[in-house]
Amino acid sequence: MSYENSRVSDVANILHARASSLVNKAEILKAVELKGLLAELPTLPVEQRASFGKDINHLKQELQNIVNESADTQERLATIDVTAPFDVNVNGHRPELLPSTGGSIHPLMTEMDAILDIFYRMGFNAVESRQIDDDYHMFESLNFPEGHPARDDYDTFMTTDGLIAPAHTSTMQNRVLKKYKENLEKNEPIAVVIPGRVFRNEDLDATHEHTFYQLEGVYVDKGVNAGHLIATLKTFLEEYYQQQLKVKTQPFYFPFTEPSFEFAISRPESLRKGTGTEDDDWLELLGCGMVHPNVLRMAGIDPEIYTGFAWGVGIDRLVLMKYGIEDIRHFESAKLDFLRQFA
Numbered sequence: 001m002s003y004e005n006s007r008v009s010d011v012a013n014i015l016h017a018r019a020s021s022l023v024n025k026a027e028i029l030k031a032v033e034l035k036g037l038l039a040e041l042p043t044l045p046v047e048q049r050a051s052f053g054k055d056i057n058h059l060k061q062e063l064q065n066i067v068n069e070s071a072d073t074q075e076r077l078a079t080i081d082v083t084a085p086f087d088v089n090v091n092g093h094r095p096e097l098l099p100s101t102g103g104s105i106h107p108l109m110t111e112m113d114a115i116l117d118i119f120y121r122m123g124f125n126a127v128e129s130r131q132i133d134d135d136y137h138m139f140e141s142l143n144f145p146e147g148h149p150a151r152d153d154y155d156t157f158m159t160t161d162g163l164i165a166p167a168h169t170s171t172m173q174n175r176v177l178k179k180y181k182e183n184l185e186k187n188e189p190i191a192v193v194i195p196g197r198v199f200r201n202e203d204l205d206a207t208h209e210h211t212f213y214q215l216e217g218v219y220v221d222k223g224v225n226a227g228h229l230i231a232t233l234k235t236f237l238e239e240y241y242q243q244q245l246k247v248k249t250q251p252f253y254f255p256f257t258e259p260s261f262e263f264a265i266s267r268p269e270s271l272r273k274g275t276g277t278e279d280d281d282w283l284e285l286l287g288c289g290m291v292h293p294n295v296l297r298m299a300g301i302d303p304e305i306y307t308g309f310a311w312g313v314g315i316d317r318l319v320l321m322k323y324g325i326e327d328i329r330h331f332e333s334a335k336l337d338f339l340r341q342f343a
């Protein structure tokens, strides 16, 4: 409601702004400006008092509503066990989310949606990764022998009882291969992408974060070869960056693919913003390869009949390059002036 008296309207603006920054909202009811308005009332000409008094009452009611809403929110938060799975809170009902007015979608999530959309159009399904996993999915199912030094490349955080914050989305390979292997019996391929948040014990710099996003891809069928892998990734990257790209693969080692490659693009001028590089330079974007026969076997798929490819791409790095962002650490920094540029 608008106020009839500009004096009350001015005080209302001041008190609303102050209330939004107060932790204890009830303090706003004791504001000196409110007391000032009440003291002014008897000094006004009689004919103005009714409207002035009505405005003060309205303002008091608005402030009281803010206090009540805050108390409700506090009470709701107190009933949420933040350590429990989402659906066991509040007597088995999902808690209401807090209001998101003024918020916006994080740029990495907007880009992830755009990326998933490209893969949906290419015929892939999406399965979300998890943020806590176990030794079997992190290492064993991916053909990392016990005590193998390759495990050191995926140094991440672990609870004392062995639960692991996954260092890559490849932890999901065994699960999706098992889940979709019946496709193969129906003469359909397994074509899945897996977005997820991953964690690493990392020396941080402008292109290395401890927490970042990856998109895994797995494709299995009869007669699949590395040419299909390269064509799929090139098509995806050209669609994402909306331009033709030169790509190359170079040999690499992952225990879960054989052969394994690093996949690089020759970065055109438009994707070199903020990097300080002038010439056409090759940039490694992702790890990939042909799914190792042992990985297929562990999911119950016969590698004599079926072959497949897999890849894992860092989403943060794709987005860095798209927008010429100079430091990957902006994404997790919660800096509002950075985030508002994408709102």
Ligand code: FA5
Residues within 6 Å of the ligand: 167, 168, 169, 170, 200, 202, 207, 208, 209, 210, 212, 214, 216, 254, 256, 257, 260, 284, 285, 286, 287, 288, 289, 310, 311, 312, 313, 314, 315, 316, 317, 328
């Ligand atoms: C892997 O994580 C493999 N799981 C990829 C893979 C999947 C290979 C399936 C074969 C088959 P790598 O550690 O290279 O590989 O990471 C893959 C991508 O994640 C990198 O190319 C990069 O884009 C991104 N990435 C890796 N470490 C970081 C980091 N610290 N910060 C940001 N992005 C990172």
